[in-house]
Amino acid sequence: MNFIHVLQCPLCRVVLISRNYMGNMDMNEVDHFMPIMMRMEEDADSSPLVTHGSAHFLWIKHRNLYLVAMTKKNANAALVYSFLYKMVEVFKEYFKELEEESIRDNFVTVYELMDEVMDFGFPQTTDSKILQEYITQQGHKLDVGAPRPPATVTNAVSWRSEGIKYRKNEVFMDVIESVNLLVSATGSVLRSEIVGSIKLKVVLSGMPELRLGLNDKVLFEITGREKSKTVELEDVKFHQCVRLSRFENDRTISFIPPDGESELMSYRLNTTVKPLIWIESVIEKFSHSRVEIKVKARSQFKSRSTANNVAIMVPVPSDADSPKFKTSTGSCKYLPEKSVVQWNIKSFPGGKEYMMRAHFGLPSVESTELEGRRPITVNFEIPYFTVSGIQVRYLKIIEKSGYEALPWVRYITQSGDYQLRTN
């Protein structure tokens, strides 16, 4: 799988920095990439994979930078894209922001990293915490203790170094559920899914063994506790550190956690739960004169919970002008750059209903450009609550030194891709 990996900046149209992992490729071929992108942009075309002659370019874009991999073989495309995204992550951890300036300012480190993360087209170590142990941003003198490859790089536990010490041992867990919703213009729910994720912040000494217990339906069935309230996880994805075969066997989630912050697992489930925030809207467009918008928002969760920072984005024609709003609560803002009205409600308790009306003028000359029917989108977060009902039953922490450690758990539900189509 030969490839060159390039960072390219679109404005200057030049390669910012590149690395040819297989010596047998002609670096000049990379120059074909930008013109192809420009052409595609003109044609309003886009594809994450473009070809020039026998060279294939796989690219992603981060801010204004293109990260491009070039190959002439039948490379593993999935690997290439996930590697490129991983690189973005690594660079961000190193330089805070990945942008033209940070690359230039740190080009020596960037070269070092590119040398270490991939060899001959094979990705190697891409864990930035481990990389930081031996690729630092200061120069080294060999005689004053040059870094050695940490054992972690090649260990079976390649994500945690040995000898970590903290005075106080704690684990913070965030259970975050995002609700993806797609509602048709006629008001029927087309899709409703929950994507959950459990994030860890680990402040633990040594090499602790952790075991996480959830109210997982399959686990409860195995152990014969079917009466308890459980959650059926449709698909679960784990961090590198979780022993997958163990989970496959007896649904135990056991692992040695990486130090600091990480995403331990994510899960997905379809839900038939009522949409948490329901929107009814009437958008009436009177050509050449005005648009009238009526939106009703209803919270369909228990009144003891409250949704915070609710923002309801209602599309308006791009040539609309002179906005007027009226709301029963919260405030409205017209965002002409996005052609939406944003209705903000700081705090939205369960079981409530609010109204908003908006009025826009339209120019008498109609624009010839056709506009898509954009959906209404909603952002919100509801703390101390999970839609799925998932619960952390325990988190056991065992370390051979025998210290006591405290787990802290926080639950939050938020909007994911929350779209309601309009007429």
Place this chain on the structure above:
Amino acid sequence: MTDSKYFTTTKKGEIFELKAELNSDKKEKKKEAVKKVIASMTVGKDVSALFPDVVNCMQTDNLELKKLVYLYLMNYAKSQPDMAIMAVNTFVKDCEDPNPLIRALAVRTMGCIRVDKITEYLCEPLRKCLKDEDPYVRKTAAVCVAKLHDINAQLVEDQGFLDTLKDLISDSNPMVVANAVAALSEIAESHPNSNLLDLNPQSINKLLTALNECTEWGQIFILDCLANYTPRDDRESQSICERVTPRLSHANSAVVLSAVKVLMKFMEMLPKDLDYYGTLLKKLAPPLVTLLSAEPELQYVALRNINLIVQKRPEILKHEMKVFFVKYNDPIYVKLEKLDIMIRLASQANIAQVLAELKEYATEVDVDFVRKAVRAIGRCAIKVEQSAERCVSTLLDLIQTKVNYVVQEAIVVIKDIFRKYPNKYESVIATLCENLDSLDEPEARAAMIWIVGEYAERIDNADELLESFLEGFHDESTQVQLQLLTAIVKLFLKKPTETQELVQQVLSLATQDSDNPDLRDRGYIYWRLLSTDPVAAKEVVLAEKPLISEETDLIEPTLLEELICHIGTLASVYHKPPSAFVEGSRGVMHKRLPLGGDIGGSPAMGAGFGAAPAVMPASLNAPVGGGLGDLFDLGGGVGMPMGAYIPPKTVWLPAMKAKGLEISGTFARRAGVIQMELVLTNKAMSVMTDFAIQFNRNSFGLAPAGPLQVLTPLGPNQTIEVSLPLSTVGPVMKMDPLNNLQVAVKNNIDVFYFSCQYPISMLFVEDGKMERQVFLATWKDIPNDNESQFQIQDCHLNSEAASNKLQGSNIFTIAKRTVEGQDMLYMSIKLSNGIWVLAELKVQAGNPNYTISLKCRAPEVSQCVFQCYEAVLKN
């Protein structure tokens, strides 16, 4: 202070300045200078002139500086090969450094310096590093072998690095195993004839153990390598699947896709009635759905692959239609792919939802997407009969929108609906005709013209409509011209009285004023038909049309199988085999799925003679479908087909070379089973016992389907005849010549090796008769470059006899045409690995020389196939 300052020096004489700084005594200054050099290199300036000065800085105790110098070397060594030699000493020294980071750095960099003179010096350091005590160095050295192989394959083989690399598969460290696997796979790919990835149950077990412990990338290397293995039987297949399924829960989408690839491939071997088969099917759906929450580019790769998976095993995702509904903010390339999969999953159960969605999409603004949505509605109508009516009315609604491209797209699909359901929806024609003027795309114009011609009798002003197109006849595209010609002829046949003038006009336009040979030909044919025999013309032109098939864009099954073996790779994204877009990959064997689960497996090569499979009567062990079926088939054939051609026995292994054992033999195909018929003669003084046989990998995966049945000891001067049934599910490697087979025979005295060539006709399977239509389409589809022509001289059979004789060897005549005394026979052959060969044989009465043209997607088999023709026809 940042590094960006190094980019700013652009003064004249810069190179001289740098040279001075590089040679400075002060370490800091040196380092600064090297940084400036690298900065210049980064922005594309040529700093190769500084080569000796930079190399001089190589011997440093500063790691950062060392890395920079190495980087410089990788870039410029090729342009300064003579001076690059200067660096060798430092590399060799660094490979002995007490710090493993330096050792690894040296071995890693060394491999990137593609200068022949240097590579020789690197062998010793590399050998040491491959055995280094530190796994970090070993894992780097493993990759270096692949690098070196790319520069000088012979050197790597001579130095025995490949064996060392193979040993690393058993290394105690998972990262080393993963890199060794990656390196070996890479080498094997560019070197199909090597016996490198000699996977056997033991090595597979090691890989599966390492799979649990190595990094996400290592897991991908191992999974991709596993996907190349063919398990011996369904039990092994199941146990590998069980150990691979946990990978479906990995957070990295690429790991998931590679695991899916292994499972999709090995599933093929599991019996469908096995409980586990059902369990596995169920396990595949959720991770595939989750891939749609990944980054858009990964979603795209996933969707392209799901498209293949849905075609191969529709049952996996049949209940998941909704997840493919398009979101407003999906990138367009994701939208288009989702749409494609929605249509593939459309069924009577979900059609209402699908149609509602499609209608929604058809009113979007993105032109490509809208067009595809409209087309999708038409495809639904054709696929799900119950929905046809609703689809047609949806299309009519869309036509009412008068959005130009929507209307055109709708008309194109309505034409197909008319074809599929004749005499059912013609009431909509009037609406279609209203939109005639707005059609400006050839495909839509052609479709509309077809509709008018086809239903001319129901359209009152059909002649006017068609006439209006005729005015600009020469400005139309060929597609429209051809369609217009046919439509007017149809109209004339239906309403001859009013349209005589019109038909005259179009015929003369097509035949006299056009440069296009297709158009002229068609014009003349119509003209002659109409002027000689109007009744026949009616029969020809207004003949009942064959129904169109439901799925028009399915991927051809053999290609689909190959693509399934490439899940996750570019091939699976392009939906093209790697040979179509990777240079230098022609001639590499195409990957294919293992055969179904109910077949007795073949012993894997490399299992060793000791592990001979349990003795089984050869007759029970007949591999590959249908011995009985073929026997029955014999009666149904045309005439009495003669038996398959069997070449005479030849001596393969002379007694002199094998301590007294002489082996001669031949190959035969009997009732669908390939037999190797051997005569073993003992010309030695002592008794021979314990016979066993093994084949090397070969082009068509031939392998013994059972042990060699020599049950009694073979005394001096005794001869025994044995026949050994062969299967075609063994490991595959391309041989030269293609039909070469390397055999090892063991007895109590020694192991002997010989090679023989089998007639490729043994591999011609019994169900090799292609449908006429398929034949035509395939013939056209195979590029002309793949066609090869041969002469068969001195053959005195007539075409009938030839055809019969060939059929005995499973070469099937599909059609025969006689043109001016010359018989053209069209034939098809299917090889045991699914490759089709199409042939055209020209036989002229009285001429003993035949001409044969062969067309095949794998043109390298043509020569062998030709030899078979010659052998069969002349014996």
